[in-house]
Amino acid sequence: MSTDEKQQSDAPTHVDGEWVDPGVPYHRPRRSDSDPKAAKRAERQVAALFGLSILGTIATLTVYFVQDQTEVVASIRLVNVLLGISLGFAMLGIGIGAIHWARTLMRDHEMVEERHPMRSSDEGRAGAIQNLKDGAEDSGLTTNRRTLLKGSLITAVAIAPLAVLVPQIGNMGGDWNVSKLRHTMWTKGTRLARDPDGAPIRAADVTIGSVFHVIPEGLVDLEHGKLEEKAKAVVILIRMDPRDLNIQPGREAWSFDGIIAYSKICTHVGCPVALYEQQTHHLLCPCHQSTFDVANGAKVIFGPAKRPLPQLPIAVDDDGYIVAQSDFHEPVGPSYWDRLKGTSTEPEPGTTTEGEA
Amino acid sequence: MGAKVNTAAAGTANWVDERTSIGSFVKYFARKLFPDHWSFMLGEIALYSFLVLILTGIFLTAFFVPSMDIVHYEGTFETMHGVEMSKAFESTLVTSFQVPGGMLIRQMHHWSALLFTAAIVTHMARVFFTGAFRKPREINWLVGFTLMIMSLAAGFTGYSLPDDVLSGNGLRIIDGVVKSIPIIGTYISYWLFGGEFPGEVLIPRMFTAHILLVPGLILGLVAVHLFLVFLHKHTQYPGGGRKDTNVVGLPLFPVYMAKAGGFFFVVFGVVAIVAGLFTINPVWNYGPYDPSPVSAGTQPDWYILFIDGALRLMPGWIANFPMEWVIGGYTLSMNVLIPAVILPGIFFGILAIYPWLEAAATGDRGEKHVLDRPRNVPVRTGIGVALISFYVVLVIEGSNDIVAMLFHLSLNDITKLNRILIFALPIISFLITRRICYGLQRKDRELVLHGHETGRIVRHEHGEYIEVHAPLSDQEVWLRVQHGDVAPIDIAPEFNARGVRRKGYRWDRFRQRLSAFYYEERVRPVTPEEYEESKHAHH
Numbered sequence: 008m009s010t011d012e013k014q015q016s017d018a019p020t021h022v023d024g025e026w027v028d029p030g031v032p033y034h035r036p037r038r039s040d041s042d043p044k045a046a047k048r049a050e051r052q053v054a055a056l057f058g059l060s061i062l063g064t065i066a067t068l069t070v071y072f073v074q075d076q077t078e079v080v081a082s083i084r085l086v087n088v089l090l091g092i093s094l095g096f097a098m099l100g101i102g103i104g105a106i107h108w109a110r111t112l113m114r115d116h117e118m119v120e121e122r123h124p125m126r127s128s129d130e131g132r133a134g135a136i137q138n139l140k141d142g143a144e145d146s147g148l149t150t151n152r153r154t155l156l157k158g159s160l161i162t163a164v165a166i167a168p169l170a171v172l173v174p175q176i177g178n179m180g181g182d183w184n185v186s187k188l189r190h191t192m193w194t195k196g197t198r199l200a201r202d203p204d205g206a207p208i209r210a211a212d213v214t215i216g217s218v219f220h221v222i223p224e225g226l227v228d229l230e231h232g233k234l235e236e237k238a239k240a241v242v243i244l245i246r247m248d249p250r251d252l253n254i255q256p257g258r259e260a261w262s263f264d265g266i267i268a269y270s271k272i273c274t275h276v277g278c279p280v281a282l283y284e285q286q287t288h289h290l291l292c293p294c295h296q297s298t299f300d301v302a303n304g305a306k307v308i309f310g311p312a313k314r315p316l317p318q319l320p321i322a323v324d325d326d327g328y329i330v331a332q333s334d335f336h337e338p339v340g341p342s343y344w345d346r347l348k349g350t351s352t353e354p355e356p357g358t359t360t361e362g363e364a
Numbered sequence: 365m366g367a368k369v370n371t372a373a374a375g376t377a378n379w380v381d382e383r384t385s386i387g388s389f390v391k392y393f394a395r396k397l398f399p400d401h402w403s404f405m406l407g408e409i410a411l412y413s414f415l416v417l418i419l420t421g422i423f424l425t426a427f428f429v430p431s432m433d434i435v436h437y438e439g440t441f442e443t444m445h446g447v448e449m450s451k452a453f454e455s456t457l458v459t460s461f462q463v464p465g466g467m468l469i470r471q472m473h474h475w476s477a478l479l480f481t482a483a484i485v486t487h488m489a490r491v492f493f494t495g496a497f498r499k500p501r502e503i504n505w506l507v508g509f510t511l512m513i514m515s516l517a518a519g520f521t522g523y524s525l526p527d528d529v530l531s532g533n534g535l536r537i538i539d540g541v542v543k544s545i546p547i548i549g550t551y552i553s554y555w556l557f558g559g560e561f562p563g564e565v566l567i568p569r570m571f572t573a574h575i576l577l578v579p580g581l582i583l584g585l586v587a588v589h590l591f592l593v594f595l596h597k598h599t600q601y602p603g604g605g606r607k608d609t610n611v612v613g614l615p616l617f618p619v620y621m622a623k624a625g626g627f628f629f630v631v632f633g634v635v636a637i638v639a640g641l642f643t644i645n646p647v648w649n650y651g652p653y654d655p656s657p658v659s660a661g662t663q664p665d666w667y668i669l670f671i672d673g674a675l676r677l678m679p680g681w682i683a684n685f686p687m688e689w690v691i692g693g694y695t696l697s698m699n700v701l702i703p704a705v706i707l708p709g710i711f712f713g714i715l716a717i718y719p720w721l722e723a724a725a726t727g728d729r730g731e732k733h734v735l736d737r738p739r740n741v742p743v744r745t746g747i748g749v750a751l752i753s754f755y756v757v758l759v760i761e762g763s764n765d766i767v768a769m770l771f772h773l774s775l776n777d778i779t780k781l782n783r784i785l786i787f788a789l790p791i792i793s794f795l796i797t798r799r800i801c802y803g804l805q806r807k808d809r810e811l812v813l814h815g816h817e818t819g820r821i822v823r824h825e826h827g828e829y830i831e832v833h834a835p836l837s838d839q840e841v842w843l844r845v846q847h848g849d850v851a852p853i854d855i856a857p858e859f860n861a862r863g864v865r866r867k868g869y870r871w872d873r874f875r876q877r878l879s880a881f882y883y884e885e886r887v888r889p890v891t892p893e894e895y896e897e898s899k900h901a902h903h
Contacts, residue, residue, distance in 0.1 A: 020838055021892035026845050029838035031605030031612055074464055080441070083460075083467060090468045091640010098633030105626025113619050120397045120611050122597055124731060125500045181559030185550040188560070202656050220656060233434075235560040238536070238655035271656065276540025276675065276700060277561075278533055279658045293660040293765070294537060295676045296775060309776055311699050313680035313688035341540035342688055342697040343550045 034116045049111035053104050060100025066093035188346075189338045191223075191240040193319060193331040198224040199244060199268065208244070210323045213266055218283045219244040221268065223331070239339055241271040241279060242319050244329070245301055247288060255304040261320035266329065268319040269305045272340040273297055275312035290316070314342070398620050399600035399613040403490045408624060410483035410515075412631040413476040414582065417518075420473040421575065427463055429455035430571035432527065432564045441648055449652030452527040452567045457648055471639035477522060478644075479635065481515045481667040488512060492718070492748050495736035496599045499729070502719040504592040507585055509716050514582050516667055521574040523645075523665050527567055530662050532653030536561065537675070544700035562653070601735050602846050604839045608733045661765050670755055673762030674703035677782055714751070725878040727853040739808075740847045742801030743882045749797040750790035757785045805887035808844040811836060812890040813898040835899075845889045852879040 021027055039046040070093055074086040127135070143149045148157060198207040202220040205227035213219065221242040229236060249265040262268075269290070273280050278294035288302040297310035305316040317339050320332035338346045381387045398404075431451040437444045439454070441461045459466040488508060491497055497505035524531040539561045543549045558565035597611045606612050614620065650659070664672055680687055680699045687699035714721075722744060738745040760767060761782045768775040815833035823829050836844075855872040859865055 018838065020841055021895065024892050026842065026892060028607065028846070029604045029842050032603070032839050071464060080461075086464070087467045087471070088640050090465055091471075091636050091638075094468070095633040095637030095640065098629045098636060100629075100633075102626040102629030102631075102633055105622045105629070109619050109622035109626070113622060114614060115619075117400075117612050117614060118397055119605065120597075120613075122609055122611055122731075122733060125596070176555065179558060180551065180554035181557075181563070183551065183554055184559075185554060188550065203654070222656070232560075234562050234653075234655060238561055241656045275680070276537045276544075276704075278536060278540075279656055281656075281658050282660060293658050293662070294533060295672070296765070296779065297680065307680050310779075311675055311678045311680050311703070313686050313697070313699050341543050341700065342695045343543040343553075344545075344547050344694055344696075345550070346695050347690060347693050 031117060031119065037111065037115065039111045046112065049107070053108045053112070056100050056104030056107060058100070060097050060104065063093050063095070063097030063100055067097055069093075188239075188340075188343070191334055191339060192226060192236045193223055193240060193242075193334045195331065195333050196324070197331045198324070199242065199321065199329045199331065200224040200226070202241065203227070207328045209327045210263060210266060210329050211327055213244065213246045213329070215246050215248055215265065216285050217246055218285075220271070220281070239272065242268050243271045243280065243283070243290065244268045244321075245283060245288075247302060251288065251302050253303050255318075258304070258318060258320070260322075261318055261332070263321055263323055263329070266321065267301065268321050268329075268331075269299075269301070269316040270319065270335060270339040271316075273312060274307075274314040274316060275310070275341060277340045280316065393594075394617040395615040396594070396597075397611050397613040397615055398598050399606075399611060401601055403494075404598070405627065406483055406487035406490050408627055409631055410480060410487055411586065412628040413480040413483060413635065414586070415628065416476040416632050416635050417473060417480060418579065420469045420476065421579075423466075423469045424459065424473055425575060427455060427459040427466060428452070428525065428571075430525070430568045432562075432567050444648065444651075447652065450527045450567065452525060453647070453652040456526040456528075460648065468636070468639055471642075471644050472635050473522075474644045475639045475642075476635045477519050478665060478667075479631075481519055481665075484508075484512050484515050485667075488715075489748065489752070493738045493745060494599070494601075495722075495732065495741060495744065497719040498732040499723065500596055500731050501592070501599075502723075504589060504596070505719050506716060507589045507592065509712075511582060511585050511589065513712070514578055514585065518574065518578045518582065519665060519667055521570045521578060523668075524570055525567060525574060526645075526647045527653050528647035528650045529653050529657060530647070530650045530659075532562065532655075533658050533662075534664050534668070535566070536655070537672070541675075541700055541704040544697040545705065546694075546696060546701075562655070597733070599733055599735050602737065602843055604842055606734050608731060611733070661769065663763055663766070666759070669762035670758040671704055671708060671762075673758035673760065673764075673782075674707055675700070676764060676779060677758065677761045677786060678703040679783070711751070711754070721878070722882070724875045725853075725882040726850065727875070727879065728850075734846075736847065739801045739804040741882075742798040742805070742886070745801050746794040746798035750794040753793040754786065754790045757782055757789055761786075802885075802887050805889075809887065809890050812841055812844050812895060841895075847889060849888045850883050850886070852876070852883045 018029060019027055020029070037045075039049045067090060070086065070089045074089075075082065140149075147153050199219075199221045200207050200223065202222045205222065205224065207224050208219055208221070221244045222237060223240050226233065226237055226240065244266065245268075246264075246266045252262070252265055252267065254262060269280075271279050271281070273292040273294070275292065275295055275297045278292050280290050280292045280297070280299065282291040282293055283289075283301075284291065288300060289308070290299040290301055290305065291297075292299075292310070292312070295311050297312035298308050299305040299312070299316050300308050305318065307313060307315060317335045317337050319335055321329055322332050324330045377387075429451040433451050434448055435451055435454050437447050437449055437454055437457065439457055439462060441457050444457060456470075460470055461467070491505065491508070520534075524535055539553055539557065542553045542556065545552060553561065556566070556569075557563040558569070598613070600606045600612060603612075650662075651657075663669060678687065678699050687697075687702070689696045689698060736744075738748075761779065764775055764778045764782070767773065768778055815835040818832045818834050820832040821829055822832055853876060855869075855876045856866065858869045858873075
């Protein structure tokens with residue numbers, strides 16, 4: 008604190024109503040600048056840090072050659088810790104050594120350099136403009152006669168990228184058949200099966216209060232597009248006390264004795280709605296916490312979703328298995344621009360929609 | 365060092381110089397001065413974590429298989445035996461458990477990605493709050509802004525590559541967001557996924573983006589970013605001898621070669637130790653992607669949290685008013701579009717154009733190389749803190765389930781509170797920050813005028829007690845008065861002498877209002893006259 012003031016206390020702080028820059032503060036020498044012993048000590052410290060790095064590298068290689076990672080997870084964890092620390096020291100030794108060197112032994116007396124304005128000099132600008140003018144003159148583009156040339160060039164350059172981009176983009180969207188988003192694997196008579204083993208579910212096995220994660224029977228055996236079908240077709244099956252269930256108008260025949268099935272794909276942005284709260288009959292999406300009321304047609308009671316989960320009409324077949332009556336009556340999952348287009352004829356419960364695609 | 369070595373070095377230098385005229389470059393670069401300040405390291409951390417990403421990434425490409433073909437796992441990690449998974453996920457397990465050191469490199473790659481994005485954001489905040497984006501650095505601000513966006517793209521594409529259930533659900537959310545885009549949303553989704561979600565081409569496509577397109581762009585932009593830093597010469601904090609026309613600092617060679625070069629190894633070493641000690645993204649616990657399961661309490665990487673938070677915050681219904689509209693039979697999902705498309709668009713848009721916004725308010729056309737102390741531009745500092753508070757509300761909302769569990773709060777209450785805070789907190793933080801800045805400026809005035817309190821109490825002959833104040837040093841005074849006073853701009857009147865309305869008046873009027881918002885209420889630095897007056901009053 009004191010040195011600066013002593014050096015400069017005589018200079019005026021302001022002249023003619025303007026503050027005066029006191030200039031770069033006085034440079035205080037470091038210990039290692041004046042004391043050769045301190046400098047020698049700093050040198051030894053830097054060398055020791057570089058030495059630490061050498062040891063770190065040796066340790067890293069040793070761990071690498073000695074480790075036996077075919078063992079249990081615990082040994083992998085140990086190898087990971089040892090490798091990380093030894094590699095860390097191999098690097099830190101070099102880094103801290105170099106910085107310590109710079110701080111103790113290299114120059115720390117600040118220097119001053121002028122800046123030059125970014126703007127080119129007037130001659131420079133004039134020269135640039137002249138050169139551009141000359142070039143334009145040489146090309147003939149400045150004369151009016153060349154309108155055809157200019158027009159054709161601009162058009163050619165503007166549309167040429169299409170020759171590359173159209174095939175590129177055109178090939179990337181598969182078959183571009185976005186109407187697939189409207190349909191799932193569910194058809195009349197498809198049995199509801201457990202996720203992930205694919206075993207069909209009997210109505211008698213679904214006790215009140217229980218919840219099943221459901222896939223269509225036959226999904227696990229699909230050769231192609233298994234994940235795409237699963238991403239649309241997953242269903243959550245819940246049995247409630249029929250007295251608690253407010254069946255929605257027009258859907259009287261869609262559930263069976265308190266057993267009700269909804270699409271598991273959130274109508275917000277498509278996460279699986281996987282958390283069921285038995286006491287409140289609420290289904291919660293863990294991604295963004297949209298909450299659906301199972302007892303009231305899965306309508307939204309909290310969170311970012313707007314639409315209820317689509318309901319899958321179900322029935323029980325002659326063998327006592329739960330089956331679908333049809334596909335969903337609306338596209339499942341997140342909303343999109345034309346989701347309501349092309350579904351004008353809503354199929355009656357009991358009729359099928361297969362064969363439409 | 366023998367004379368032989370010197371001769372050899374001179375010979376090599378001559379050989380190269382005669383073919384490249386590198387001598388002039390070395391002359392120009394070697395002793396270039398850089399000012400010193402800890403906050404200038406933030407950008408360096410970003411650069412060095414990017415280098416660590418490239419080095420560890422090269423290792424990982426040797427083992428990762430970017431394929432969505434389905435296999436049954438037969439490797440050494442027993443809990444996954446026989447599980448159906450993509451080759452991408454399988455190769456991630458193999459890299460982790462069967463490649464010696466593979467686990468460490470994977471963890472280093474992920475940790476340095478988190479560090480990379482964090483360092484970029486912090487560096488950007490430093491540049492913002494100190495006004496380092498002002499002329500002539502507006503272009504470099506945009507380059508840096510684009511680098512920030514690219515870092516998010518790099519992070520997200522890499523995060524999704526292992527094809528685990530956590531990142532897979534993240535991709536599904538992206539798919540949902542993309543589908544909400546009017547008219548072309550479904551087609552963009554098909555274009556990305558090569559058909560229906562999840563398809564079979566996404567992992568290979570993201571792999572190409574992650575290891576070629578995005579890092580290629582980042583490398584190119586980093587080169588431009590650094591070239592402009594060299595061209596402009598680095599900004600410096602205010603202080604004695606620092607002017608807009610000079611640069612005060614230490615030479616690149618040897619000081620910053622050692623310091624900055626050494627710092628790369630420090631970043632590398634710290635990442636290695638952190639990766640050795642702390643597990644990150646244990647995909648082997650999550651399992652391979654399957655569209656059906658999802659676990660509670662799972663978050664994306666931190667840099668995506670704000671968008672996830674925005675999606676959680678937005679209600680599907682505001683009272684009885686739906687946020688999904690059907691217009692002429694077409695569906696417009698405002699509950700997705702607003703938080704995930706419009707809001708980030710506005711947020712990033714404000715960031716990108718900010719230098720021009722402030723330049724319009726200031727009306728100053730000179731080059732600015734001496735940084736602002738954040739207190740001296742209270743409105744800018746207030747805006748910066750408001751933007752940060754807005755961002756933080758979204759990040760907290762993005763982890764609301766974790767917050768609810770930690771503090772035993774209702775999840776729904778947190779969301780409801782955040783729906784208010786997202787509007788209220790930025791305004792409150794702006795006002796408070798601006799007030800604090802004014803307070804600090806007044807404190808500076810007081811210090812210049814009255815000096816430091818010494819704690820020494822003196823009693824005058826007539827019984828009056830006073831505390832002795834020690835005057836500030838020249839350097840201390842200069843720091844507090846060098847920035848000068850910025851007044852709101854004046855504009856030409858709307859009508860000229862002949863009563864004709866002039867062109868461009870509306871724009872000028874806007875600039876005038878903006879300028880008044882920035883500078884009407886302000887604390888002026890002490891003038892030399894005031895300083896002299898206070899000196900005489902004290903003696």
